[in-house]
Amino acid sequence: MTDDITTNPYAEAKAWSKPRVSGTEPAGRDFHTAVTLPDDTNVLVFGGSRELGEAAEFFNDAHVFDTGGLVGSSAVGIVQPAHLP
Numbered sequence: 001m002t003d004d005i006t007t008n009p010y011a012e013a014k015a016w017s018k019p020r021v022s023g024t025e026p027a028g029r030d031f032h033t034a035v036t037l038p039d040d041t042n043v044l045v046f047g048g049s050r051e052l053g054e055a056a057e058f059f060n061d062a063h064v065f066d067t068g069g070l071v072g073s074s075a076v077g078i079v080q081p082a083h084l085p
Helices: none
Strands: 033-036 042-052 055-066 071-074
Touching: none
Parallel strands: none
Antiparallel strands: 033 042, 042 055, 055 071
C-alpha cells in the first residue's frame, strides 16, 4: 500500500449550460422518446405530451437535432397518424 494520492479528473464539479442553437425548436414536452441516430451526430425526438392546466396536449411529431452543428429541424414525412382502438 502506498501513501500516494491519486486524483480523479472526473470528480470536478460539472455544470449544466444552455448552448446557442439554431433551427426549429420543438415545444417543451414530457414522456417523449429520444434516440441517437446511427450517424452518432443526430438525435431524433418523437411524441410526448405536456400539461395545459387540467387538460393535456399530446404530440405526434418528430424533430431531429444535429449535435455537431447545434441545429434543430422538424422531421417531415415520417410520422404516421396515431390509431386508437
